[in-house]
Amino acid sequence: MSTLIGGPGNDTLLGDNNDDNLIGGAGNDLLLGVGGNDLIDGGAGNDTLAGAAGEDLLDGRAGNDLLSGGDDIDLLDGGEGNDTLIGDRGDDNINGANGDDRLIWNNGDGSDIMEGGAGFDVVEVNGANGAGDNFALNPFGPRVRFERLNLGLFNLNVNDVEQFEINGLGGDDTLTVNDLSGTDVQQVVFDGGDGNDFLDGTNAVLPLVGIGGNGNDTLIGGAGNDTLRGNAGDDSLRGGDGIDLLDGGEGNDTLIGDRGDDNINGGDGDDRLIWNNGDGSDLMEGGAGFDVVEVNGADGAGDNFALNANGHRVSFQRLNLGQFTLDVNDVEQFEINGLGGDDTLTVNDLSGTDVQLVVFNGGDGNDFLDGSHAVLPLVGIGGNGNDTLIGGAGDDNLRGDAGNDSLVGGAGDDNLIGDAGNDTLIGGDGDDNLVGGDGNDVLISGNGITTFTFDTGVAFNSSDLGLDSITNFIGGQDRISLEQDTFTALTGTSSGGLDSSEWAVVSSNSQVASSGALIVYNSNTGDLFYNQNGSAAGLGSGAQFATIDTSTSVDFTDFEIV
Structure with missing residues (x-):
């Protein structure tokens, strides 16, 4: 066994294939074990310790150290300071100790025991590039169990770590994050990289950061305040509970804020921004492209909706039931679905905004569309029930569907279709087309x-x-x-x-x-x-x-x- 001891300066100590003791002492030292079962002690300073082959013990001690275990079963202790610890091959025991440490697992490494120690510590996992990993994060008492469920199976037994950073790299990667309450984890970051990636945070309580990368990704948040970024590709983002930030990035994305007052940005591409009954008051930015805001009301309760211009932005409100407001910009179309109940939508003059079309589907119930002050085109679909649909100055398409409906075209070249039931269709100004459909209908010509x-x-x-x-x-x-x-x-x-x-x-x-x-x-x-x-x-x-x-x-x- 050889023992090499450095001086007070910046030393380089190189072992051999035997069992070596490498002691750096003070200074920023480079200690390389090569082969054998080595004891490598960095001492004070910002040291680099590498074990290579053999069962090595690496102790960084004071300073911001880099420790790499190499092959076989190694013991790594960062000591004081902000250290980076890489177990490498083998089932390693990794202890960050005091300081803000980063504990790294790379594809092909073994099943490690990781202790973050004092400070804000991060576990970084880098998956198989191109193969497609299936990862899961679960509580294990006060500890955390991170595992891969496909490819080369492994698990990490983790404690005293505040953040996980999971990098899928290439391939169609999946990460499932379950409820980590009772552990020290405060945040989970998932970067899928290339491929069609899936983040399932449905059962998560802590905040999530999901980054889709290239590909058509699905990112689902949980109860925390999540940040989800689709990046390139046609992505599906769903915030879950909490106050979430959703950014679709490039591509034709679908973004659902879910509960909480969310910030939703479609980014480039033709995006769909969705509000469902029970969601909060969201800030919505469509971005470049032809973007749509879809609103789904209370099924059976009867919503009272209003669309108004607010400068160059649009204010969409529900005035009854659970009141909310959507503050919207850079959106070209609204699609309002009343679902069941007697629903009302009032569309006022949206001149100066980016909105080009408003679509109202009342669903079941006696619904009312008031577009008398609207300038842009309207599409009104009454659904089942005795509905009243009033167009505005644009070229409107109004369809009563089943029931005894009343359709008023207003100004513009309108298309009015009564469908089933005894309907009343009134043309108004403009060159209109009136189609009574089934039933005994009253068709009244307008001025054009x-x-x-x-x-x-x-x-x-x-x-x-x-x-x-x-x-x-x-x-x-x-x-x-x-x-x-x-x-x-x-x-x-x-x-x-x-x-x-x-x-x-x-x-x-x-x-x-x-x-x-x-x-x-x-x-x-x-x-x-x-x-x-x-x-x-x-x-x-x-x-x-x-x-x-x-x-x-x-x-x-x-x-x-x-």
Whole structure:
């Protein structure tokens, strides 16, 4: 056995393949064991100790030291100071002792026992680059058990450590963090690196930092105040409870703040920022790209929502139930889902903001969309129930769905679809398209060119169309559009109009069935018929499908066949 003792300066001591004692003493020393079972003592100063092969004992003592155990089963003690300790191969016993120490495990190392000691200590784990690690962090009494569940299995038995830093490197990596209450751990940091990585902090209580890296990553926080960054790729980020910071980075990301007042930034790409019932008042930044804010209300309770401009930003509020506010910028579209209950959405003038479209889906219940002060386009979907949908100055698309609905287009070129139920559709200003759908609907023309469309997508059946009442029709201006999939007997003209031979005007409904025309109009009552049989007896599968206000004349030139 050789014993090498350094002086008060910065010494380099190199052992051999035997069992050596290397004692650095004062100064910043470099002590290399090479082979054998070595005792390496750094002494005072910022020393570097490396054991290599053999079962070595490394003691850094005072100073900020770097200790590397090498192969076999080693004992590392950092001593006083902020030390870095690497067990290397073998099942090592690593003690940081006093100071803010970093205890490192690299891929291929063994199952180590780690004691952080006094100070703020960090365990750093570097996984298999490219293979895809499956890691788990669990409590083990007052200690922590960190393990890999695939590839080369190992576990770390850890105590007196305040932070874990897990680096997945390449591959599709997974880290599951469970409730570490009762341990010394204060924070867990996960950097997935390249690959489609997954952080599951659902059961975590302490704060998490999740970094997705390149790839399509899923990062789920827990009850703490988490920081989740997707970076490049189409990522899914969910904050969990707590006041969280979510940043999607590049790519088309989905970000859900969950409970707590969260800060959500979509970053570059076409992102979706989601608020669900019970979440807090969030600050939302869409970033570059076409971004959407999705709001899902209380199912069955009946929400009262309002959208207002706040300078160049948007304020979205719920005015009843659990009140909240979303402070939003750089978002191009809002999608509001009322779900069940009698929901209300008021959309005011959002000029000066980035919003280009607002979509409201009321769901079940008697819902109310008030867009009378809106300038941008609206999409309103009533869902089941007797809904009222009022458009604004934009080109709106309003659909009643099931129920007896009231749709008002307002200004702009609007598309109003009643669907099932006895609906009332009012065109307003602009060139509007009114589709009654099932039921006996009231269709009221506005001030522009109104098109009344009859289309079921299948061959004519009076129960599919109902009997609609057309009011304020202006002959020579408004249009009645008949879909050939429904009115199958029509051929029309080459320019898409109704051929004069397919049109007849009668003065009594008794004359309809004997008419040879396919579209027959009673000028006395305004009743409009589809005579599917033409010159044959009866109407065939046809029937009356509308009544037109008789205050204006109607001619075959007012029809179009599509």
